[in-house]
Every structure is written in C-alpha cells, then in structure tokens.
Amino acid sequence: MARRERNAPIWIKILVWVHVIVISIKCLPPAPADAIGPAAKRQLFGSEYILYYNGKLKPFLEPYLWATGVWQSWDMFAPNPSDWEGYVTATITYKDGTVREYVFPRMYELGLGLKYFKERYRKFLERAHHDSHSWIRERFALRIAAKNYTDEANPPAKVELHRHVSIVPPTLTFGAYLRNLGTAIGNGNLSMKVLMPDNPKMPPYTDNAYYTLVVKERDLRELTGS
C-alpha cells in the first residue's frame, strides 16, 4: 500500500493544536465574581461552569504565554466600558515660589492629527493614575518635574498631582426605552421626547489632589543629566 504523504509534519500539528488549546483557555473570561469565592452571592449557571474550571487551568499556562509573547486578553470595554472621564494636571511650585500648571497630554485638547500620535499618554494614564498602581506616582511626578525644569537656578521644588474626574451618569436602558415607547403608542401620546429621549448631562469635573512629591534636586539632576 502506497504511503500517504503528510500535509504537514507531525510536530507542527502538535504545536498548532497545543497553541490553539492554550490561547483558547487563556482568552476565555473569568467566571463572574459574584458567583465564585467565599463571598459568592449566587451559584454558577450554565456556561459559567466552563469559565470556572477554565480559570483553574490558567496559571499553568503562564510560562508558555509569557515566555513566547502570545499572552492576550480581549476585554476591551469589557465587562463594562469605563465611566471614568478624567485627566491629570500638576501644580508645580518652583524654588523661588512661582507656581505653574502642567497638563499631562490630554487628548480632548489636542488637535485631530496630534492626538492620534499621542494616544499612548492616555493609555499610560489609564493605568498609572489608578490607586492599585500608586507606586508609579512618585516617578510620574518626578518626570513631570523634569519636563518643567527649564532654569537650572530655579528647579521645581514640589509637584502636586490633581485628578479631574467626571463620572458618566447612566442613561435610559434599551428595555426601558421600548417599554416607554410601547406605553406611549398605547396611550396615543407619542412624541419626540419618547422617540428620542434626552440623555443626562455630564457632571462637572471634580478636582482632587491625590499625590504630592517634594522634589529632591539631586533626583532631578540625575534624571535630566544636568
């Protein structure tokens, strides 16, 4: 009997299948937090069991994922989009007492072309401002001081970071919209307000000073190489 030619070597087939299985396990979301752990408020349901047992396998995959660079997670705007609209400024007090405001690159205020190139600043801030990464703040403030160190005789002495935050208010859900629409049609008082209801207004930004760095001149000179 003639030997059938392989379409690909066995070792490639094995590697492909292992890779497919590993990244599939990695990419599946975790089980809902309110259904697992000692503080669970409810039982797992249906496909959530798959997520629960899948989650137990994930730690074993980390060496493969991180060593090869194939780690991945597709939780963009998930489980919910952020409702945190904000930016950071710094109040820089110089040695001679003068005060200057610095705005960490804010996409909203940049031109259409420039913001496309500077988006990394927004992404960095999304992670760096977070309370869970408070250890980044010292370096963040020091770098801002370095960026504003223009006169050797008058270095920044203090940097105060401010978060300006506006939380996006909830709007009418789609289900509520349909119910209102049905009621209005039933009552014969359909109007533009029902067809296209108003949205809540964004609240004004709140200003919160969340970190202060007393700048050591030695650190500043080391950073700027002066």
Added chain:
Amino acid sequence: MAESAPKEQGRFNLFKYLDNWWFGKGSPTTLGVFRIIIAGLCFVNLAMIAIDFTDWYTESGFVPQEIAQRYAPNVAKAFQFGEYRVDLPFDFPRINLLGGVESTPITALFYALVMAAAFLTMVGLWTRLSSIVLAIGLITLHHRNLLILHGGDTALRQFVILIALAPSGAACSLDRFIAVWKGKAPASPPLISLWGQRLIQFQIALLYFTAVWFKWQGSHWRDGTATWYISQLREFNRFPAPEFLEHQPFVGITTYGTLLVELALATLVFYRPLRKWVLLAGLAMHGYIEYRFNIPMFAFVVTSAYICHYDGDEITGWARRFGERYRKLSLKVWLPAGKRMEGPRADAIRNADPLGIVEYREGETTEWGAETYSGKTRNPFVASCIRSVGAWPIAGLWKKLVLQAPVEGSSAASSNREKEREKQPAKGKGRSR
C-alpha cells in the same frame, strides 16, 4: 484552493475534514499579502511611538526599568495540583532582550533594528530572518513597557509571531522574486500547508468570540447602554458623529449591533455564502470606531486579518479580474526586435505584475517602447514599474532588471522551446511546510 477532504466509504469524516482544513495545502498568496500589510502596520506603529521614545523607553522617562519590571506580572513558578503544591526553583524567563538595559543609545539602536526588521519583512527580503527578528523585537518592546499597550498592540504581536512561524515569504516577496529570477523557484508559487493562515483565522475568531463573552458579563452591554458610556469619554473623541446616535434607540442598536457583528465575525464568517457580508459588517463597525474614536491603528490591525479568510487563489483571481475590469490601465511594452520575454527572468518580471496589466511583446524596432490602452506612448520602464505592484520595492533597479530579462531569438523558435519546457518537470526549491 485547499484540497477537499476525501470521503471514506461515503461518510463524512470530521477528523479528516479538520486535518485538511487546518493543514491542507494551498496557495501562499494570502499569507504573503497579509505579511506585507501587517509588517507595514507594525512599521507605522513603531514610528508613531518613536516620536515619544524618551518618555516611554528611557531611564529618564515615565517608565524606567524599575517601573517596567514592577508592573510586569511575575511568571508563575508555583503550581497547585489539588492538595499538592509545586514550587519551581527558577522564574520562567520572558522574552525581553532589553531586560535590565538602561542605556538609551542601546535601546534606541534596538528600536531602530526592530523598525528595520519590520520594513524588510514587509518587502519580503530575508523574510524568515527578518520576521523572526521582528517578532522577538516586538515582544521585547512590549515587555519593556506594558503600560502603554492597547488591544491593537496585542493583536499586532500575535500576527507578527504567526507570520514569523509560517512560510509567509513564499509569495509576494523579494525573496521569491530573486529565487524565480535565478531559476531556483518555479514561476507559480508552490502550494504550502495552510496552518499559518488558519491560525490567523482562528486567532481573529477567538478575539471576537471572547470579546463578546467578556462583554456579555457586563450589565451595560446587556441593557443596551454600553456605547453611551464610550461616547461620553472625551479622551476618546476624534471626529464628530451625529448627535442622534448618542440617544436611544440608537445607543441600543449600536450596543447590540456590536455584539452581533463580533459574534458573526467569530462564527458565521466561516460559512462561505455569508463570509463577504459578515466581513463587510466588520469593516463598517471598525470603520465607524476608527472615525469616531481615537484608538490608533487598532481597526487597521484587526481588519487586516480579514484577508486570511480568503484563499490565495481567490486573491489572485481578484487581482486578475481587477486588471481585466480596468483595461484602460493596461500597457503594452514593445521589446527590441529579436528579443522576447522568456525564461526565469521574464517569469520574475511578469510575477511582479499581479494585476496582469502589463504585456511584453516582440517589437519591430531596435528600441524599447510602450503604449497605453488609449494608444499613448510612455517610457516603458517607468510605466511598467508603476503598473507592476511587485516592482515598487525595487523601483530603483527596475529598468536594469527589465533590460536583463529578455532573451535572444524569434517567437517561432520560442514556441517550440515552450513546448519542450512544458514536457519537463519544474525545477526549483519550492519548499512547502
């Protein structure tokens, strides 16, 4: 087209079907085109980030080594098997050639090397080496600074790794042009096992499927208000959109529409009758996101993988049909009398014209000439280069190559030689893996 799985005894064999779908042989053209696009996008992405190189990759920036290494999660070395715990005596290494490197010149040189590798991978020169350097370089840069990465970077990294592993230089590459020119490869690219292309298809389907599953866990995606929140994040603002899109019912339509399109891109896209419509819906969705929101490169990276849902033969067919439809772009190049386009060099020259709109014919004069569809004369070298997409990376050498391609002799003698050649098996090293 991938060879169809044989049915054994009239019954559908799932294992054979899957084996053939994943590993069956087909045209490498799709991978080649995808390689060009993704490496080009990688080059552009790196160039954009390079503008703020000091802030992101130096010790005086926002993310020095100390911050970068603290932020990057430890690779697990302790594993729990039920009641038993295993502690390995070492940390698993992470690909990061810049780990601990604090020198700005070295980091900058490395960065430039990765950009060079992206360019070489795009044009397909030393493809295997350049794509591997690109993959390792990009993984290193990502591990050097995780804080500035978004979903588009993650997708880009997966694709770059896959084109490094797969035979992505087997078509649409300078490597292939050179091999055909030297007579070491046949005019038509040899069939390759399509596992690389299938992995890209699987990767994009997995991306969308798990994205939907993640989103469905969120209350805002379920209640139809998710896109309202995104539209209010001013930091994402780009071009304006009509205001009515930010009110119900359009918020609900765009929220549920996003989920449906993403789910279709993970499932229905594999069903050929619906493939085109699903991909068009994906392009529309990503096109709107690219227009409305400032998420650089993400839409381009993700949608570039859509091409992998098409076989290489289909792409070649499109190119030819495009050339036939736009006949007015065609060009006749007249060779000097007594010369004809034949042999491996001629094959390489013709292969550089995927649209098939340049025709090389024996002339009657001693000079080279060219004539467009409408009868206008043109410089044969410039005009043929413009119309041969594969010639663009070597535009500076094109005239020299075209001059060297023809062989001596009349067409009557050539047709006898053609017949003799057709009887012989094709030579060359076309590797297929």
